[in-house]
Amino acid sequence: QVQLVESGGGLVQAGGSLRLSCAASGRTGSSYAMGWFRQAPGKEREVVAAIGRSGGSTYYADSVKGRFTISRDNAKNTVYLQMNSLKPEDTAVYYCAASWKYTGIIVTAAPYDYWGQGTQVTVSS
Numbered sequence: 001q002v003q004l005v006e007s008g009g010g011l012v013q014a015g016g017s018l019r020l021s022c023a024a025s026g027r028t029g030s031s032y033a034m035g036w037f038r039q040a041p042g043k044e045r046e047v048v049a050a051i052g053r054s055g056g057s058t059y060y061a062d063s064v065k066g067r068f069t070i071s072r073d074n075a076k077n078t079v080y081l082q083m084n085s086l087k088p089e090d091t092a093v094y095y096c097a098a099s100w101k102y103t104g105i106i107v108t109a110a111p112y113d114y115w116g117q118g119t120q121v122t123v124s125s
Contacts, residue, residue, distance in 0.1 A: 002026045002114045004096050009119030012086055016123070020081040022096030022116055033099040033106050034072060034079045038092035038121075045109055048094070049081060053103040064090075086123045093118040 008020040020036070035050035049070035050059040058070055069082040079096055097112035106112065 002032070002098055002100070004098060004114055004116035006094065006096050006116040006119040009094060009121045011122045011124065014086060014088055014123055014125050016086050017082070017084045018086065018121060020083065020094055020096075020119060020121075022079045022081075024077040024079075024098060027100075031100065031103070033102045033104060034070075035097045035099075035106055035112060036070060036079075036081045037095045037097060037109060038090075039095070039118075040092040043092075045095070047107045047109070050105045050107055051079065052105055057105055059105045059107055083121070086121075088123045088125045090121060091123050092121060094121050 003025045005023050012018055033053055036048040037045050038048050039045040048061055048064055051070045051072055055072045067085045072079045095118045096116045098114045099106055099112045102111055
């Protein structure tokens with residue numbers, strides 16, 4: 001079993017920055033593909049960014065490309081999402097996810113085995 005705990009959410013003005021962290025515990029190591037998803041009220045959960053097991057490959061949704069950066073520190077079992085130039089439409093609950101079975105980029109929710117509890121990000125205009 002793996003437990004994922006997100007932190008770093010909060011309230012920020014448009015144009016501001018936040019860095020989300022996702023700390024993994026339990027059956028940890030570098031053997032997970034990881035992703036960040038978000039879900040706004042009344043909307044489907046959507047992928048924001050994903051990173052492969054080694055950290056050498058990444059994916060970004062078009063809506064965040066150039067503003068968000070996903071990274072990982074396997075020694076700390078932690079994945080980060082640096083969010084810059086935040087917009088009100090980035091407001092959502094952000095979730096991190098981990099896949100034991102896959103090592104590459106995963107951009108859909110179904111293949112992920114483990115999910116965090118979510119952290120709220122609110123961007124005011």
